[in-house]
Amino acid sequence: IAGITQAPTSQILAAGRRMTLRCTQDMRHNAMYWYRQDLGLGLRLIHYSNTAGTTGKGEVPDGYSVSRANTDDFPLTLASAVPSQTSVYFCASSRTGGSGELFFGEGSRLTVL
Amino acid sequence: RKEVEQDPGPFNVPEGATVAFNCTYSNSASQSFFWYRQDCRKEPKLLMSVYSSGNEDGRFTAQLNRASQYISLLIRDSKLSDSATYLCVVKTGGFKTIFGAGTRLFVKA
Numbered sequence: 105i106a107g108i109t110q111a112p113t114s115q116i117l118a119a120g121r122r123m124t125l126r127c128t129q130d131m132r133h134n135a136m137y138w139y140r141q142d143l144g145l146g147l148r149l150i151h152y153s154n155t156a157g158t159t160g161k162g163e164v165p166d167g168y169s170v171s172r173a174n175t176d177d178f179p180l181t182l183a184s185a186v187p188s189q190t191s192v193y194f195c196a197s198s199r200t201g202g203s204g205e206l207f208f209g210e211g212s213r214l215t216v217l
Numbered sequence: 218r219k220e221v222e223q224d225p226g227p228f229n230v231p232e233g234a235t236v237a238f239n240c241t242y243s244n245s246a247s248q249s250f251f252w253y254r255q256d257c258r259k260e261p262k263l264l265m266s267v268y269s270s271g272n273e274d275g276r277f278t279a280q281l282n283r284a285s286q287y288i289s290l291l292i293r294d295s296k297l298s299d300s301a302t303y304l305c306v307v308k309t310g311g312f313k314t315i316f317g318a319g320t321r322l323f324v325k326a
Contacts (some may be wrong), residue, residue: 109265139316144225146304146318147261185219194260206250 106130108209110195116215117185125180127195135201136178137162138170140191141211147194153178154201160212183215218243221307223317233323234295238320240305241287249308250281254301255319258266261304265292295324 111126113127129136139147149162153172167189169181178197182189195209223240230236240248250267265272267279267288278291288307291300305317 148318205263211258
């Protein structure tokens with residue numbers, strides 16, 4: 105049982121480059137999320153999707169975009185990466201938007217130079 | 218002030234010890250409360266939900282104090298495998314889920 109798969113697991117990127125972090129879930133969960141985790145700040149919500157075809161902004165959406173063309177996939181795109189986007193990115197899902205338990209992928213460690 | 222605050226630790230305890238973490242939240246309208254566990258360089262995983270009446274799961278006990286706006290996690294008979302970061306999580310309706318920065322626990326032999 106894969107759960108949530110993220111790719112790449114790690115990436116070093118030059119500032120100004122475009123980058124897409126991939127996220128796929130096989131649990132048929134309706135809601136999906138992207139978080140970033142930085143030391144001392146905890147996890148912060150970037151974007152979320154309540155169901156396929158809809159997306160919404162979280163706490164720190166600037167510089168990021170998402171799409172939800174189907175239930176399983178929720179890619180996160182950095183249009184023009186900046187060093188402040190160096191972080192660990194976690195994709196998560198839940199059965200519904202109001203469901204308490206979040207299931208996380210293993211994370212994508214991104215370094216922007 | 219952060220919406221969810223935790224003592225970052227680290228807490229260093231010997232095996233078999235009892236250790237307690239507190240977490241305070243600022244929004245009195247918060248509805249649901251959880252503790253997640255995160256191992257080093259791994260993803261967070263749900264440890265337990267926190268109910269108003271308090272709840273227990275084996276060696277773990279969670280308590281909620283709505284009047285003082287804090288939740289707690291008590292770990293009895295600590296094991297080496299309990300070493301991790303414990304994240305306090307508060308939901309305030311809809312998609313507003315706030316994570317604390319975490320409390321690090323090291324259990325020593």
